[in-house]
Amino acid sequence: MAEAYPATIGGQPVLILKEGTQRTRGKDAQRGNIMAAKVLAETIKTSLGPRGMDKMLVASFGDVTITNDGATILKEMDIQHPAAKMMAEVAKTQDDEVGDGTSSAVILAGELVSKAEELINKDIHPTIIVDGYRRAQEKALQVLSDIAVKVDPKDKETLRKVAAISMATKLVSESRDMLADIAVDAMLQVSQKTTEGFKADVEDVKVEKKPGESLAETKLIQGVVLDKEVVHSGMPKRVEEAKIALVNAALEVEKTEFDAKINIQNPEEMKAFLDEEEKMLRDMADKVAKSGANVLVCQKGIDDLTQHFLAKKNILAIRRASEKDMEKLSRATGAKIVMNLDDLRSEDLGYAKVVEERKIGDDKMTFVEGCKSPHAVAILIRGGTQRYIDEAERSLHDALCVIRDVIRDPRIVAGGGAVEVEIASQLKRWAQSLSGKEQLAVIAFADAVEGIPLTLAENAGLDPLDIIVDLRARHEKGQKWTGVDALEGKIKDMMKDNVIEPAAVKEQILKSASEAASMLLKIDDIIASGKGQAPPGGPMPPGGGEGGSEFD
Ligand SMILES: Nc1ncnc2c1ncn2[C@@H]1O[C@H](COP(=O)(O)OP(=O)(O)O)[C@@H](O)[C@H]1O
Numbered sequence: 063m064a065e066a067y068p069a070t071i072g073g074q075p076v077l078i079l080k081e082g083t084q085r086t087r088g089k090d091a092q093r094g095n096i097m098a099a100k101v102l103a104e105t106i107k108t109s110l111g112p113r114g115m116d117k118m119l120v121a122s123f124g125d126v127t128i129t130n131d132g133a134t135i136l137k138e139m140d141i142q143h144p145a146a147k148m149m150a151e152v153a154k155t156q157d158d159e160v161g162d163g164t165s166s167a168v169i170l171a172g173e174l175v176s177k178a179e180e181l182i183n184k185d186i187h188p189t190i191i192v193d194g195y196r197r198a199q200e201k202a203l204q205v206l207s208d209i210a211v212k213v214d215p216k217d218k219e220t221l222r223k224v225a226a227i228s229m230a231t232k233l234v235s236e237s238r239d240m241l242a243d244i245a246v247d248a249m250l251q252v253s254q255k256t257t258e259g260f261k262a263d264v265e266d267v268k269v270e271k272k273p274g275e276s277l278a279e280t281k282l283i284q285g286v287v288l289d290k291e292v293v294h295s296g297m298p299k300r301v302e303e304a305k306i307a308l309v310n311a312a313l314e315v316e317k318t319e320f321d322a323k324i325n326i327q328n329p330e331e332m333k334a335f336l337d338e339e340e341k342m343l344r345d346m347a348d349k350v351a352k353s354g355a356n357v358l359v360c361q362k363g364i365d366d367l368t369q370h371f372l373a374k375k376n377i378l379a380i381r382r383a384s385e386k387d388m389e390k391l392s393r394a395t396g397a398k399i400v401m402n403l404d405d406l407r408s409e410d411l412g413y414a415k416v417v418e419e420r421k422i423g424d425d426k427m428t429f430v431e432g433c434k435s436p437h438a439v440a441i442l443i444r445g446g447t448q449r450y451i452d453e454a455e456r457s458l459h460d461a462l463c464v465i466r467d468v469i470r471d472p473r474i475v476a477g478g479g480a481v482e483v484e485i486a487s488q489l490k491r492w493a494q495s496l497s498g499k500e501q502l503a504v505i506a507f508a509d510a511v512e513g514i515p516l517t518l519a520e521n522a523g524l525d526p527l528d529i530i531v532d533l534r535a536r537h538e539k540g541q542k543w544t545g546v547d548a549l550e551g552k553i554k555d556m557m558k559d560n561v562i563e564p565a566a567v568k569e570q571i572l573k574s575a576s577e578a579a580s581m582l583l584k585i586d587d588i589i590a591s592g593k594g595q596a597p598p599g600g601p602m603p604p605g606g607g608e609g610g611s612e613f614d
Pocket residue numbers: 109110111112114130131132162163164165166167227228230231476477478479514518546547548549561563
């Protein structure tokens with residue numbers, strides 16, 4: 063192994079791959095990958111559910127992140143093994159598609175791979191397992207859609223419950239009801255009815271955070287918040303009936319790229335030169351004022367002198383706003399972003415009832431409230447420390463996502479492992495109708511799905527086996543929403559207990575996990591081009607890498 067293609071023609075070796083290429087084949091490759099996937103899933107397991115623990119991640123230069131969000135953990139971890147990287151991508155896909163269920167997706171992928179390993183050890187070929195998994199996944203999705211409960215996408219109460227449950231597993235769990243209220247109001251405000259149902263975009267809710275005060279001071283803002291202060295002390299700090307100009311051009315005299323020499327012969331010329339510069343800067347302020355604007359938000363810089371002239375005209379100005387903020391302001395206030403100050407007309411101005419700079423903690427922020435568009439909302443997160451509000455932001459993001467998920471696809475299921483046990487039970491029943499090895503693969507898939515309730519029980523300090531046996535029995539009796547209440551350590555009807563989640567999240571967990579597991583199981587050859595040193599994927603776990611045994 064570790065040699066390039068060892069083919070020979072007439073005794074002469076034929077080298078197909080570059081020297082230094084690392085190659086791991088057959089069972090070695092499989093074992094290495096399975097091991098890596100299992101290790102990664104194992105790491106995430108302890109963070110699942112309301113009793114899950116948090117992880118403290120320390121970056122190479124000392125930055126500390128405290129989180130229990132699967133996607134964040136895997137993003138911050140410096141993962142080397144290529145198969146482990148695939149697992150991390152599961153979390154990312156899950157996060158991008160539905161925003162919650164990232165830990166579950168990674169755990170399920172790990173379980174699928176680990177159950178497959180048992181079958182491989184019984185000499186069942188990976189291709190057969192992958193086929194069986196595919197059929198099992200289709201059936202699981204069908205069961206899911208059969209049992210999912212339709213809800214009204216505008217029903218605040220349902221949305222609030224879903225949001226609260228997504229945060230029940232987080233550090234901010236104590237304040238989840240208050241945060242859920244804010245998140246629901248924000249999402250409903252940005253959602254719009256279209257011909258194909260409701261549409262809502264999490265990006266439309268602007269989330270800002272400032273350390274200080276407490277999480278209880280987190281507020282919904284009807285408008286846009288800019289993490290910027292007014293540029294000049296002489297400017298008004300509050301403008302009512304604001305007419306807002308958005309300019310993406312520097313309000314400065316441009317410095318030339320080249321060294322220019324100006325020949326000045328006498329003091330008069332010097333004065334003329336400076337006067338000219340001053341006039342240009344004054345003109346800029348005049349142009350803004352002439353358009354009728356009383357608020358200016360500039361994406362580039364504003365010269366000190368121009369600031370002074372703007373202040374004299376009672377114009378509130380902000381500089382170096384981000385492109386995102388400019389776009390958000392444009393949508394919120396109806397202003398057009400102007401690239402050249404000469405083009406600024408009164409029609410281009412946007413409107414807001416109030417623009418005001420306020421002191422938040424040690425900083426100043428600018429609030430644009432009562433905007434032309436009713437869809438403009440922001441959330442300002444407060445809380446003791448930076449790390450705490452960072453995690454609060456991540457949790458709020460999950461909440462906004464699940465609300466959006468239900469608005470888009472108004473179906474819910476019960477959590478706490480209830481939906482997983484039901485899917486597993488029905489899969490196992492269905493497996494009886496299948497033949498031989500395929501049946502084994504489907505049962506393995508069902509066992510993997512049960513990994514979620516098992517993990518929830520384990521993290522709650524319960525005996526996972528007792529719980530799963532009990533759960534299976536109840537589901538056999540038709541109690542399809544029975545799950546494990548990790549907080550009280552009891553088996554319960556989770557639907558009645560309001561532990562509800564979007565069907566879309568569970569659907570995506572099944573999809574992304576089985577996709578990744580199948581992809582991984584079908585690999586029987588890892589070819590890593592190297593520079594004569596370790597493969598770019600880093601050292602392989604035992605069974606792979608240099609000196610491993612040959613397989614064929
Ligand atoms: N009170 C509860 N009792 C039991 N399980 C719960 C409870 N609240 C939430 N859960 C479960 O916790 C799991 C989600 O945990 P979480 O740590 O947020 O991971 P993920 O990243 O997968 O969303 C879901 O299966 C959900 O049903």
